[in-house]
Amino acid sequence: MNIINQVTLRNLKENKRRTLVTMIGVIISVAMITAVSTLGVSFLDLLAREHIATNGEWHIQYKNVTSEQIEALERELTPESIVLASDGYAALEQSVNEFKPYLYFQNYNEAGMEQFPIDVVEGRLPQNENEIAISETIENNANVNYQIGDQLTVQIGKRVSKMDGTTLVQNNSLLREDETIMEELRINEKKTLTVVGTIERPSWEPAWAPGYTVIGYVDESALSENRSVDAFVVLSDIKGSLFERAEAFAQTYGIEKVNFNNELLRFYGVTKNDNLRMTMFSLVSIIMAIIIIGSVALIYNAFAISVSERARHLGMLSSVGATKKQKRNSVFFEGAVIASISIPVGIVAGFAGIGTTFAYINTFLQEALHTTEALEVVVTPSSIITACLISIATIFISTYVPAQRASKVSAIDAIRQTDDIKLTKKAVKTSKLIRKLFGIEAEIGLKNMKRNKKRYVATLLSLIVSIVLFLSVSYFTDSLKKSLELTKDDFQFDIQISSNQLAQEELNAYTKLDYVTSSTVIEEIRLETLVSIKNVAPPLKKQIEENDFALENGVFPYYVVLQSLDEESFHAYAKEIGVNPEEYMVQKSPLAIVVDQISYEDEASGKIVQTKAIETKVGDTLDLYMIPEDNGGHEQIDREFITTVEVGALTDKTPLGTQAALLGGIHIIVPQSTMDKLELDGKPFVYLNSSDPLATQAAIESLNDMNVYIYNVYQRRQQEEQMIMIMSIFIYGFITLISFILIANIFNTISTSIGLRKREFAMLRSVGMTPKGFNKMIRYESLFYGLKALGYGLPLSILTMLTIHLSVGYTFDYGFQLPWRAILFVVIMIFVIVGSAMLYSISKMKKENIIESLKQENI
Template identity: 55%
Template sequence: MNIVNKVTTRNLIKNKKRTIITIIGVIISVAMVTAVTTLGTSFMDLFKRQTIANSGEWHVLYEDVNKEQLEAIQSDEVNKTTIISRDVGYAQLVGGQNRNKPYLFIKEFNSAGFKQFPIQLSEGRLPQSDSEIVISEEISGNGKVDYEIGDRVTLLVGERVSDKSEAAFFGQNTPLQKDEHGAVIEKLENVTSKSYTIVGTIKRPIWEPTWAPGYTVLSYADEDLIGKSDIVQALVVLKSVNSRLFSHAEEFANRHQIDSVQFNDELLRYYGVIKDDGFRMTLFSLSAVIMLVIIVGSVSLIYNAFAISVSERSRHLGMLASVGATKRQKRNSVLFEGMVIGLISIPIGILSGLVGIGITFSFINSMIQGVLGVTEQLTVTMSPLSIILACLISIFTIFISAYIPAKRASKISAIDAIRQTADVKLTGKTVKTSRLIRKLFGIEAEIGLKNLKRNKRRYQATVFSLVISIVLFLAVSFFTDNLKKSAGLTQDGINFDIEVSVGNGKQEEVETLLKSITSLEDVTESSTITTFPAASWIDKELLAEQLKNIVDRDNSALENGKYPLAVNIQALDNQSLQEYAEKIGADYEQLRDRQKLSAIVVDTTIYKDYEARKFVETKLVETEVGHNLDLHYTDRETGEEKPLATVEIAALTDEVPMGVGQSGIGSIHMIVSKEALNEITGSEHAAETYTQVFLKSIDPMGTQQDIEEMENTMSSGHLSVYNVYQQRQQEEQMILILSVFTYGFIILITAISVANIFNTISTSISLRKREFAMLKSVGMTPKGFNKMINYESIFYGVKAVLYGIPISIAVMYMIHRSLMGTFSYSFTIPLDSLVYAVAAVFVIVSAAMLYSSAKVKKENIIDALKQENI
């Protein structure tokens, strides 16, 4: 170690306070970068493992392949494992009592399939030949069915078909086909007899849809017995998962004349592999913006720790110059200081980030498992890339933060450095202030403002720190809100667990049944919705922009300049309507008024524009509260249009009640009370309405079973039960990962911003001890000193806000533009966040100034005047 570096090291040890503050700042910065990268990696790993636990591990599916194509797939060098799967078909479950699940569904896997798919064996063993099966343990408890291990069963296996559907045959994702009276309108065709020996039982597979009409039965797919004309499904586990897999699989399918290739998008998204180029570009651009925010925040924190201390170190550097130190040696002295601080801070910062994330995970693991029902644990997952990235970003930020002060320090002459005159500007023009300041706020404010102008670099460093903090806070707040909003656009908006459709039946019986369903023990929330389809002629000028563009290209739908807008009239039960009205700020009593019909109109929707490949949020109709809509309907028999009623718009909203989905372009949801619906439809159209019940339950599977048992007690009509809990669970998983990630990020950014401001201001105040002592020595009272500090706080805050708000809006717009590659919604400035940011700046600045000045007040005037180091 050369003499200059030794002197620098001793200086660091001597000025322990400044050194410790700088080290803490770097540790916070490194911990933040490490925490952010690790947080994202860990959540991706959790949902990757959970998806595999739920639906199996596979990446590419080649559908309907023959023997030759299967051999080509198995020999493809990019494939690690090939799963052979075949849907054998459906067989009637003799003795079954569940009217919505009358079949056995027989599916075959090879040995790889039994390993890669989540199949939980309850008893016995897995099949080893195509004449052996394992059955779902739910079958044995269904009515009079009583299968046991060792039984030999003969099944008539065929394909589900219906004359009333265009589909050739149905799979497990299609529920049992019924008509409006509840009668089954499907049958089994191409039936063949197959005999099996039951060798075990399995738990109901998680990947079996809750609405599936068949209980899962698994058999063995023997590859040696697959004939040249046989058709199977080939699911592939790849050796390496990257974005090239899409093009490779599609090219492979074309080369080998495979008609259909599918991808496991749910699993691949957690590998960070997305087929949609627009979405990928959105992620990349967003990642770049957020990484830039992190780097700027880190640089600002560390830079201020170096920059503000240059004045204090100027005498030390001047003494080095006076004994022969060159510009290069002085510059390297500061860079060496940065290296020493980095060697200490980076390992501690990385370790702190990992420990902090680990502690966070230990607290939220039970919550995540409880809320989402996931079985996997959230663990700290470190990828070499994330640690290397954290190190590189930290080294880069320290280098940039140290290089600029180092370059400036190298230019200080020995005399100026020893006399410490470089930072002090005393020309009249430099420290000139407005007379209005003195008249309005007094001499203390004038002295404070003159001091800021005199110590321009310290003042600029403090303002810069405040501006960066404002920009970081607002940018991250805007980012979190927009990221959650964008995620919401991609989801189906499922806000319930179970949907129950009630078919034609006796009114009294249906009402009794509905009360029984909504009062089930496990049901936590319910909503009963009765729907009637209608329409309303609306002026072209009031149409949504997207629909208006379509009409401009083809105006055949217009009649006298008006467009036939589809109106879904939906009546909520009284309790649900009251809660919904309170939520959006509508008048509940007005909605129930029979004399003057009123309705809530959902005037905003979300849809995917496949032509533009974007998720779009748009207005459905440009109207206002108080406007009347004249409703009509079309007679089914005559095709004649007949008037219904005139309804006043009581409120406009983008919120939909539980069970109501998003409208398509050209239609709206009109939410009314039951009384209003009865007035609109009258007894004439009551039979054309249909009722649905939407439920949230703490045990969706148990609730579904209870409801299905109720159907057996109906003497007329029918129930259709759709359990969408798993799909809703997936949506909540995506929202949760974004919420935890973004709110964790905003907490870290807030912490680094507060630390930045306190570090900057406290260091600046400490360096002014001699100056404050001089003011006190010439007669400044404690009250006057407090006034001066308060006015300086105001000057700092006002200046920071004037610069920070416009820059923040520009950064927010950049984030918005990056999202518009995949989404489409208007840019809005978050006024609430702006108010919070401005208030926080003045609170934090005042607290930092008061905290720092309180310590200065305790200094002895004589000792402070003699002091040369902090």
């Protein structure tokens, strides 16, 4: 090691505080990049594992393939595995459950038994085509007791609708019209099968499915040219090109239908939707750019805040004959020493922080969501390499700039720091208004900041970056959550019960069943209202103008979903949206709540659009008519007038069990008393939430009332609630992580800045500044820093948020709203953190001797 590097090392050791603070800045930056990238990758990994645990793992599905096409699949796509599957239905004659009259045979090869979630309760899974494993719910629900070793002779076929001849699948409930079954079983084969095991009811079997799942076996070696099966392909290398490759293969080998597991592929960052892909890539690019800029600022500030001290050291080297190259190499060596220690520590700290966070929330996650999957720290080479490269590049820049500047000035100027300290009258000039309003302490504080412009700018830049980073991340995560809510089905219930034959009073009995935790009884009727063209939803108005729709006297016919709630449910709903329910009970003319906020998927653009359903306001009236029958194309339509309702409230919330209307319709809510006065014959619905939805469904089915239709959506609702919960954990974890990092950054920057001003503060105390005046000066410095940082940081944050909103706009269309709560939080916290950091640093200095502080060279 040459003498210059030895001197540099000694200087680092002597200036322990400055060296430690610089290292902390680098460690925080590296930890932030590592933690954020790891958090995102780990979150997507959890979603993928949760999806696989529930629905099985596959990426591409080819329908009805032959043995030759399967061989071509293995040869050309080189998959990790191919799951072969077939299905069919057989009548379960002994079943006492009128809603489930079938056995549903889902047959897999050995790979399918592994790739799809099947839990064996007793016995084993089938190993040849003459064996089956049956669901335990057959005995529990259908009262059919099959034992292991029993033989079943069944006729297997397809369910076909009697009305239009379409093939029905497991997602289609039993097709009925009143008490008449409107489907038939078309038999393809007859088989004798042996029961070899019992399985739990599969998670992928819908609660309303008409068949009990039976697992069978597909023998690959027994496939003939005339027999086709479905092929589920699991790829080892998942890339965006898989869509084109899969479709090209299907076209080449004459496969009629190919499907993709879009939800799982999306968790791997792969999607066929160009708008969604653009949204994903642009959002990731923006947030990573913000994080990289923030990390660059962190590391640069760690060096730049003490640049004057390093410049003096370089000036001393120059005075004893060091060349420009030696000085430059000395600075690079200093950066290399700091990097070699800080970068590994930062990476380990990032992983350790994420691991600790995951360990803390995993227990809550699994208990709240009833899931067996947990967040795991996923270490990717890209996150480590990215963190290292960014840190190395930033350290190089941070060390190169001061080295270049110091090499261009004389040794005397570098030692005196004339380039850093500005003592001209113009440079430190302040407004007379500052002294008049705040006193001489505020003026001294402002002059102190202007006197060393580089240190002041470095501290200010750190605050600005912290503001932009926090608000951008907050808006980014809010956009993710809003986008998820727009795409999810609006299921607020577990079970829906309806009937064309039973009256509302008769359906009320189902609200008293065991396990029911909450219920709503709704009567619904479809009507029509005529809306002036100026009041229709903006997207609809655009469609009308573009397509030149013919309007009746300048009005557009809206469909109306008029729903009445039972008294208890209406009171709860009215209070939820903030209106007085009693006002809706005593009105002579009907008073209604209108759901005026809707979201829908625009077919032309492929976007999820959020918009107003209708342009109206409280106090306006709507005339309701019966929906007219087809009049054979005559221009004049005779409408039967029903009533006029007054808009009592506008809301974006719907009652339990209901969904907002689509574009061109509105959703109107009234109490049951209003519907009774109108004497309208609506269709009754009962919506239930249950602590055990399957048990509640079994209780309903045990009544054997064929006039009742049951729709159980608890599984889908549970999955969506899990997704929102996981997303919320990710969001708040992300924001908390960023907040801690930014607070550490501000404390680090300000404490370093204060530490470098020891002699300056000692001088002020030596000439008579009192502790009260000193504290007053620090308070005003904190105020100046905060106001200046907010003045630059808030506009930059808003600009960044607009950019994020435009990126989301590739897939989702909703209005831009500023996150006022986050902005208010930032405004308050920036002053609290800056003030606290300054007061903390000053409190430590007050204990030091003035003479020693004036003499001190090293920090």
